[in-house]
Amino acid sequence: MYKLAICGFGGIGFYHTTLIKNIESLSVKGVFDIKDERQKFALEQGFHAYDSYEDLLNDSEVDVVLVSTPNDSHKELSIKALKAHRNVICEKPVVMTRADYLDIVKVAKEVNKFFIVHQNRRWDEDFLIVRNIIEKNMIGDVFHIESRVLGASGIPGDWRKKKEQGGGMLLDWGVHLIDQLLLIKKEKIASLYLRPSYILSEEVDDGFVAHINFEDGFTIHVEVQTTNTIMLPRWYVKGTLGTAKIDDWSNKGEIIVTKDRFLKHNSKPIKAGQGLTKTMAPLETEQLIIEKLPEPYFYHASFYDHIVAVLDGKEEPIIKEDEVARVLNVLEKLFISGQENRIIKDIE
Numbered sequence: 439m440y441k442l443a444i445c446g447f448g449g450i451g452f453y454h455t456t457l458i459k460n461i462e463s464l465s466v467k468g469v470f471d472i473k474d475e476r477q478k479f480a481l482e483q484g485f486h487a488y489d490s491y492e493d494l495l496n497d498s499e500v501d502v503v504l505v506s507t508p509n510d511s512h513k514e515l516s517i518k519a520l521k522a523h524r525n526v527i528c529e530k531p532v533v534m535t536r537a538d539y540l541d542i543v544k545v546a547k548e549v550n551k552f553f554i555v556h557q558n559r560r561w562d563e564d565f566l567i568v569r570n571i572i573e574k575n576m577i578g579d580v581f582h583i584e585s586r587v588l589g590a591s592g593i594p595g596d597w598r599k600k601k602e603q604g605g606g607m608l609l610d611w612g613v614h615l616i617d618q619l620l621l622i623k624k625e626k627i628a629s630l631y632l633r634p635s636y637i638l639s640e641e642v643d644d645g646f647v648a649h650i651n652f653e654d655g656f657t658i659h660v661e662v663q664t665t666n667t668i669m670l671p672r673w674y675v676k677g678t679l680g681t682a683k684i685d686d687w688s689n690k691g692e693i694i695v696t697k698d699r700f701l702k703h704n705s706k707p708i709k710a711g712q713g714l715t716k717t718m719a720p721l722e723t724e725q726l727i728i729e730k731l732p733e734p735y736f737y738h739a740s741f742y743d744h745i746v747a748v749l750d751g752k753e754e755p756i757i758k759e760d761e762v763a764r765v766l767n768v769l770e771k772l773f774i775s776g777q778e779n780r781i782i783k784d785i786e
């Protein structure tokens with residue numbers, strides 16, 4: 439039985455314990471949080487509460503440390519755990535810059551322990567359905583993806599509103615969505631542009647729209663907002679034969695395909711508003727095929743099944759160093775684009 443200890447027992451720290459409950463050969467040994475109320479909550483949940491982080495790191499039974507504190511503390515806490523010869527799982531965004539991430543990776547290599555970032559949304563079914571739509575060529579050659587998460591509750595909590603703590607939505611949600619999209623698109627990025635939103639805060643972005651353009655012509659629109667009461671689809675994907683849409687995390691959506699799109703349509707003009715249009719006339723039903731969304735693409739068994747396999751020496755970490763570094767590089771360039779209101783080229 440492997441033992442994991444948690445540093446930072448807030449919302450996600452506790453969520454990890456619910457995931458680990460289902461894993462046969464891994465259990466949570468204990469918790470350390472700087473807040474007394476969270477230490478008390480850990481005891482109520484039946485976990486040991488360490489007196490300090492040093493106390494946690496001195497527990498020789500601990501194989502893995504989970505760092506699930508606010509973003510600005512990840513680097514220091516992760517390096518301390520690695521230097522104490524513990525494997526480390528760190529919450530996203532792992533750090534705010536690629537250079538800081540590579541510093542941690544260097545220490546992990548020196549002590550020969552793993553350092554794995556919890557990019558859990560690689561396992562989201564909506565994303566894996568999109569991967570399968572692309573993999574199975576269901577809408578022809580995909581050339582454009584729109585990935586959105588929209589809410590109406592503003593920036594949550596306390597530290598997420600603070601710049602020095604790594605707050606804002608580009609770091610909070612952007613890191614998930616860009617990680618997903620760059621798993622799909624390995625080709626070289628030609629340019630990118632960020633339009634951040636500061637409706638609710640001047641200090642950190644409460645949302646953003648990012649455009650990422652690839653050298654092969656593929657385009658991505660990534661959007662996170664916290665000020666929307668009417669939602670847009672979670673995914674909107676265009677291919678040369680049709681369009682796919684997934685509405686939300688319930689995975690409802692549709693695929694509409696036409697075999698001769700862009701080529702042979704000779705639509706009749708329709709009255710639209712105060713004019714006539716042939717271009718925007720809907721296709722006839724007989725020109726369309728409505729398909730069901732496919733099953734999700736199989737990525738891997740759960741995150742913690744994978745961690746156990748890595749501890750057993752049966753698998754290499756699937757969340758790879760170069761993938762995490764690429765996402766952080768893109769985030770850094772997006773921040774510059776947003777600050778300077780310009781398109782950035784020479785990204786990678």
Ligand code: NAD
Pocket residue numbers: 445446447448449450451470471472473476491506507508509511529530531556557558595610
């Ligand atoms: P939170 O505010 O709910 O919890 C953070 C906890 O860390 C708090 O209880 C705080 O007291 C504690 N803490 C702060 N500094 C500490 C320190 N030096 N030592 C020990 N404890 C300390 O925040 P959260 O929503 O749980 O987010 C924590 C991290 O998890 C962030 O990096 C966030 O981005 C990430 N997160 C990831 C996901 C995901 O889906 N992967 C979801 C939510 C949050």
